[in-house]
Amino acid sequence: MASIDIQGVRKSYGTVPVLHNVDLSIQDGEFVVLVGPSGCGKSTLLRMVAGLEGITSGAIRIGERVVNELAPKDRDIAMVFQSYALYPHMTVRDNMNYSLRLRRTPAERMAHVVSAAASKLGLDTFLDRKPRTLSGGQRQRVAMGRSIVRQPQAFLFDEPLSNLDARLREQMRVEIKKLHRDLGTTSIYVTHDQVEAMTLADRIVAMNGGVVQQVGTPLDLYERPTNLFVAGFIGSPAINIINAVLRHDGEQRLIALESGERIPAPPRVGGHDGQAVKVGIRPEDVQISAQAEGDFAGHVELVEPMGLGTIVHLGTAHHALKAFVVERVNYPVGTNIAYRLPASKLHIFDAKTGQRLPE
Amino acid sequence: MTSSARSTSHWLLHYGLLAFYVAFALFPLYWLLKVSVTPNDLLYSEGIRLWPSRSSLAHYTFVLAHSDFPLFFKNSVIVSGSTAVLVTLIAALSGYAMSRFDFRGKMWLVGLMLITQMFPLVMLVAPIFKLFSPLGLTNSLTGLVIVYTAFNVPFATFLMQSFFDGIPKDLEEAAMIDGASRFRAFRQIILPLTLPGVAATLGFVFTAAWSELLFALMLVSKADASTFPVGLLGFVSKFSVDFGQMMAAGVLALIPACLFFLLIQRYLVQGLTAGAVKG
Ligand SMILES: Nc1ncnc2c1ncn2[C@@H]1O[C@H](COP(=O)(O)OP(=O)(O)OP(=O)(O)O)[C@@H](O)[C@H]1O
Ligand SMILES: [Mg+2]
Numbered sequence: 001m002a003s004i005d006i007q008g009v010r011k012s013y014g015t016v017p018v019l020h021n022v023d024l025s026i027q028d029g030e031f032v033v034l035v036g037p038s039g040c041g042k043s044t045l046l047r048m049v050a051g052l053e054g055i056t057s058g059a060i061r062i063g064e065r066v067v068n069e070l071a072p073k074d075r076d077i078a079m080v081f082q083s084y085a086l087y088p089h090m091t092v093r094d095n096m097n098y099s100l101r102l103r104r105t106p107a108e109r110m111a112h113v114v115s116a117a118a119s120k121l122g123l124d125t126f127l128d129r130k131p132r133t134l135s136g137g138q139r140q141r142v143a144m145g146r147s148i149v150r151q152p153q154a155f156l157f158d159e160p161l162s163n164l165d166a167r168l169r170e171q172m173r174v175e176i177k178k179l180h181r182d183l184g185t186t187s188i189y190v191t192h193d194q195v196e197a198m199t200l201a202d203r204i205v206a207m208n209g210g211v212v213q214q215v216g217t218p219l220d221l222y223e224r225p226t227n228l229f230v231a232g233f234i235g236s237p238a239i240n241i242i243n244a245v246l247r248h249d250g251e252q253r254l255i256a257l258e259s260g261e262r263i264p265a266p267p268r269v270g271g272h273d274g275q276a277v278k279v280g281i282r283p284e285d286v287q288i289s290a291q292a293e294g295d296f297a298g299h300v301e302l303v304e305p306m307g308l309g310t311i312v313h314l315g316t317a318h319h320a321l322k323a324f325v326v327e328r329v330n331y332p333v334g335t336n337i338a339y340r341l342p343a344s345k346l347h348i349f350d351a352k353t354g355q356r357l358p359e
Numbered sequence: 360m361t362s363s364a365r366s367t368s369h370w371l372l373h374y375g376l377l378a379f380y381v382a383f384a385l386f387p388l389y390w391l392l393k394v395s396v397t398p399n400d401l402l403y404s405e406g407i408r409l410w411p412s413r414s415s416l417a418h419y420t421f422v423l424a425h426s427d428f429p430l431f432f433k434n435s436v437i438v439s440g441s442t443a444v445l446v447t448l449i450a451a452l453s454g455y456a457m458s459r460f461d462f463r464g465k466m467w468l469v470g471l472m473l474i475t476q477m478f479p480l481v482m483l484v485a486p487i488f489k490l491f492s493p494l495g496l497t498n499s500l501t502g503l504v505i506v507y508t509a510f511n512v513p514f515a516t517f518l519m520q521s522f523f524d525g526i527p528k529d530l531e532e533a534a535m536i537d538g539a540s541r542f543r544a545f546r547q548i549i550l551p552l553t554l555p556g557v558a559a560t561l562g563f564v565f566t567a568a569w570s571e572l573l574f575a576l577m578l579v580s581k582a583d584a585s586t587f588p589v590g591l592l593g594f595v596s597k598f599s600v601d602f603g604q605m606m607a608a609g610v611l612a613l614i615p616a617c618l619f620f621l622l623i624q625r626y627l628v629q630g631l632t633a634g635a636v637k638g
Contacts (some may be wrong), residue, residue, distance in 0.1 A: 052532050072535040079536045085529035089551050099537035146537070 002063035002153040003028045004049060007189040009058035011044055011210075018044055019210045026188065027329055031180050033189045035197040035233070036207035042190040045207075046156050049188060051075050052225045062153055073102075078147035079156040082163065083091045084139045086131040086146075092118075093127040117145045123177075137168045148179065161196065167265070171200060194234050198222070206230045224347075228354035231347055237311050239280045242319050243351065248273040255279060255348070259318035261296055264343045270358040276351035283324035285345035288312060290331065294338030300331040314339060361462055388613075395419070395606035402603060418607035427582050428608055431590035435569060438500050438586055442507040443565040446515050450560055452555070453512070454519025455545060459528065472513035480510070484577045491578060498584050503575060507568045515560050522551070523558025558626035565619055569612075587612050 004026040011019040019041045024276040034042045047053040049060055051072035051259045057262040059066050067075050078099075087095050093114060100110045118124050121141040131139055140160065147155055153203050160176075163168045177200055180187055191197055196203050198218040205223060206213045206229070225231035231239050246265065247254040257279070271277065287294065298321065300314040310329050314321040314337055323339065331337070395400070396414040405411060422428045457465070487506060488497065496502030526549055534544035550557070572588040579585050587608070594605035 050532075050536055052535070071540070072532070073538045073540060075536075077536065079533070081529045081533060083527060083529050085527065085533035087530065087534070087548055098534070098539075102538040102543075146533075321408075 001028050001184065003030075004154060004186060004188065005059075006045075006049070007061075009045070009048065009060060011041070011048060011053065012056050015065045017210060019048075022212055024205060024212065024215065025203040026186060029184045029186055031187045031189065031200060031202045032205060033197040033201035033203075034205045035191055035194055036205060036213075037233070040207045041210040042192075042207055043158055046079075046158055046188060046190050049154075050077060050079050050156055055066055076153045077156055078150050078154075080143045080147055080150040080160040082159040084131075084143040086139055086142055086161075088131055091128050091130060092134070092142050092145075093122060095131065095142055096149050099146070099150050112148050114145075115187060117149045120148070120179075121145050137172070140164060140168075140172060144176075144179070148183065149196065151183075152185065154188065157187065157189040157191075159191055160194070160230060161187075162191070169196075174199065182219060194236060198234070202232075204234075206233060208233075217246065224356070225280070226356050228278060228280070228349050231349070235282055236244060236295045237283045237322050237324060239282050239347070240286065240321050242281075242321075244277050244279045244281045245349075246271045246277055247273040255346070257318070259296075262294065263341055263346075266343045266348065266359075268347050268359045269348050271350070273347070277357065278349045278351050278354075279341075280347035281341055281345055283311065283322040285342060286314075286321060286323035287340040287342065288314070288323045288325065289338050289340075290329075290335060292336070292338045294340040296339055296341075298337050298339055300333055300335040300337055302333065303329070303331055305330070312337070361566075391606050391609050396612050397421070397603060399603055418603040419611070422604050422607045422611065426590075426604070426609070427585075427588055427593075428587065429585040431582065431585050432611070432615070434500060434584060435586040435588075435612075438503045438507065439565050439568040439615075441504050442511065442568040443561045445504065445508050446511045447519075447557055447560045448566045449508070449512050450515035450519045451550070451557065453516045454522050455549070457516060457520040458523035459531075472516065475510070475513050480573055484573065487574070488578060498581050499579075499580050500584055503576055503584075503586070506574050506578070507564075507571060511564045511567060515564055518560050518563065519556055522553050522559075526552050554626040558623035562620055562623055566616060569616055626628055 004024075006022055006024040006026075009019060009022045010017065022045060024032075036042050036044060040298065048055050048060075051067065055068050059068055061067065062075060062077065075327070087098065090098065096114050096117060097110055100113065101123050105113075114127075115124070118127055121144060123138070123141055123145055126134060126138060126142075131142065133232060136140065140163075142177060143160065157176075161172050166174060173196060176189075180200075189196075189200060201218050203215060204221050205215050206220055208229050214221055214230045216224075221230055221234050225234060226238075232241070243258040245256045247262070253269070254262045255277070256262050257267050296316065298314040298316040300312060301315040301320070304311040304313070309324055309326045312323045312325065312329065312331065314323060321339065349355060350357060393410060395418055396416065397405075397411040398413060398415045398417060401411050401413060457469070458463075491497050491502050496505065529542040530548050530552070531541070534548045535541060539547065570588060571586075572592075575586045575589050576592070580590065591605060591608055591612075594601045594608070
């Protein structure tokens, strides 16, 4: 096991920059998830750690070693591909064996390690089958098995679950988490699924357009998103964003929503009088009531029951708003609803830069 | 029309067309065989019949025992076999490079390789003869192998490249991460999956070299380095054509090609990559 240190790393294809100055320190044993929309450079960064892509500038260290010029085979890392990349002409056993055979592991030890990994992943009965005879979920397990037999310095995962159906994905997510708990191997996990990111990560790295936006624990990113992108990307249903202007009225600090309504600003928020801002509030923080107990009035436009709770889409004079409530409400469309936006739950971002206002 | 009657008539049409095509394509071969077993005295006297009233293997005996044909055969096998192996080896490596690497001048190289395929080969006979003769490569099997290899590599490279393109890059990347060098990944993971492509390339080049006449005729003037297509011409004399013997030799010439395809046909079957990646 080892730490991974990424310093000032850039990547360009020809003259097209894809990664801009990425800095990231991953501790020994940590599980780090890279998330971001398609094309933001997650895979590229992961593949640079693996040695499958050259590094345009900067340095990557695995343990104490700078690996910039090291071939993938000498980096002692394992990788699970989105496509699984199983060797089709080899049995499951030989797929899992392959790395050990290349390292001239004694046959006895190899058999032991493989059968241990197979039983851990529930693959015992498939060892002599070819990959094409396996289901997607089973192939996924073989791909995992191929990585864990090696006891590498680090695991790299590139969207390993995105080809599975929702139920299986959930199940494998738990297994990956357990595996990490048992093995404690440093892991980098790429996904664009923010639920996977939230549930698996010790720390999340949110990326957009080749730039790291925020690094922190899942709850850090959820509760204190550093900019509009992170606020919008993390969380489902997505955060509400409302245009507004900051108003300093003597001692009192207010936010004037685009609708003209005024609400108290969160305590300690910075910014200046007249500053254009965007106000974010998560759907579960919007308080609604059909008894007209709220600051503002709106009406129901749509109700989405989710089982776990209900998403209520509100229409107001000036903006749309989603509220998430745990109760099973079933308001008819058009019902008048009062809502409240609690000051302590507001996220205030500068309208121009999209950055969170200092506090 | 009921649906079962419809599907029966579809079936009939389908297989009828196939049968017609097969008969059309194989008829010359049948005729080859027929003439080769027809005794000389019946060849012109019997008119057109599907099978002679009396058949004999006399032409075969003559060709095998009293002509240079066994030698021509041996030469053809050597030349075609070495050309096929050599070209496939080179094309596998260059096709892989074309499929996987971006390098400076790649476009130019592709263009150049295409250009070599555009010339009528006749234009090149004289310059190649000029080049080869001081090197002692005329009247030699080696010379033929060199020429055939040179002319077949471009197309074979494109052929192999398309097979490599069909194999996901993830596979060799996984192997490289598992601890293999690129060359080992190529040998142990990619090449076994490209066997259908290798077989197709071997087959294609072998047949091309096996039936090549122009260079075989122009670069070789002595019998001991002649290949069988040149030998076939020997049956055309100034005054007559010995059809029976020529056809017998032709049938014999089919045998190595058939054996060769029998050997590789197992690999020509596609679908080896199924299960490599999702899908
Ligand atoms: N070989 C290449 N040549 C040129 N551009 C490339 C190459 N590979 C990737 N890119 C570009 O680099 C950017 C980042 O690609 P990357 O595969 O890292 O995205 P990603 O974040 O993994 O996206 P996804 O979620 O869709 O997998 C993309 O804009 C892509 O077009
Ligand atoms: Mg990707």
